[in-house]
Amino acid sequence: MDVIKIKDKDFAVSIPESKILCEVERLAAQISRDLEGKNPLFLAVLNGSFMFAADLFRRITIPAEISFVKLASYEGVSSTGVIKEVIGLSENIAGRTIVVIEDIIDTGCTMQKLLESLGTRNPEAIHVCTLLLKPEKLKVPLDVKYIALEIPNDFIVGYGLDYDGYGRNLKDIYTVVE
Secondary structure: OOEEEEOOEEEEEEEOHHHHHHHHHHHHHHHHHHOOOOOOEEEEEEOOOHHHHHHHHHHOOOOOEEEEEEEEOEEOOEEOOOOOEEEOOOOOOOOOEEEEEEEEEOOOHHHHHHHHHHHOOOOOEEEEEEEEEOHHHOOOOOOOOEEEEEOOOOOEEEOOEOEOOEOOOOOOEEEEEO
């Protein structure tokens, strides 16, 4: 088993790149079918979703646009659970079909707040697309239409996800080894 060290923790591969890309391909095909004729605007939530968003968007076969947003909701190293603002959304989304691209949804609180914020801008529809979902950790009801993979409540890094800023560049997803 391949084990790597990031800072003070050891990690082992839990989801290889080949499986990730297979799921990305499946989601892109499904979204392209479902949103044919809608000219969707994909909103990738930075920083974590950048790899997933790039791989997904390259495989979308319908006319679409992409933009990137960042959520200001952190103080220090822990989330406050409150989105202070959505940074970088300059597009008018009124009447548009929006696909929010997220790297991981665990409690769902941040996504719920983002959806509420976007809803005030009168989009036609908002769909959520996530690379990873931790269903056992969800605290709020969310309609997540596009899910690549459901995972247990493990601490993971790689493919855009980080541990204190490190590990985003890894092509596979790694789980902490206790």
